[in-house]
Amino acid sequence: MSIKRYGVEGGVGTGxxxxxxxxxxxxxxxxxxxxxxxxxxxxxxxxGIIEQTRLAFDNCLAIMQEAGYGVEDVVHVTAVLTDARYFSSFNKVFAEIFGANPPARICSVQDLVVDCKVEVDVSCYRADRA
Known part of the structure; x- marks a missing residue:
């Protein structure tokens, strides 16, 4: 099994x-x-949380597309919100993205090292690439 890394040439963070x-x-x-x-x-x-959630997921989806994966391949999402009051709005965007086939998920409330309202990561799987 080989390991392929995407974006090691130097992603750019804040500042x-x-x-x-x-x-x-x-x-x-x-x-x-x-x-x-x-x-x-x-x-x-x-x-707001809706716009920021959409963009965070759009960033994930762009990386997934580059690697040849689609939203249907997402099996797990980890989400971090900076305020529990964002939960309902976050869920609305989540449902729009994943529709009738949602992945498993954990969602927690924590401080983030970046000054924003949400951070998400995804895990995807494709049997044809195993």
Whole structure:
């Protein structure tokens, strides 16, 4: 089994800092996407929890697409919210993205090292790539 890393050439975080981790790693049919925040070009995009959740998931989906995975391949999501009051709005966006075939999930409330409202990561699986 080989391991393929996506984005090790240097993702960009807040303030233009080079990130010391891969955007995603693929091995044995699994794709693990690193936590994504509502950032564009290394800067957090302002907005409410709905806009920030959509952008965080859009960032995950873009990495998944680059690796050849789709939303139907997502088996687990980890979500971190900075305020428990965001839970209902987060769930609305989550349901829009995953529809009738939602993945397993954990959602917690914690402080984030980036000044935003949400961070998400996804785990995907494709048997044809195992």
């Amino acid at each position: 233009g800092q080079k990130l010391p981790f891969a955007r995603a790693v693929e091995a044995g049919g699994w794709l693990r996407v690193s936590g994504q925040t509502p950032m564009t070009d290394g800067e957090v995009v302002e907005g």
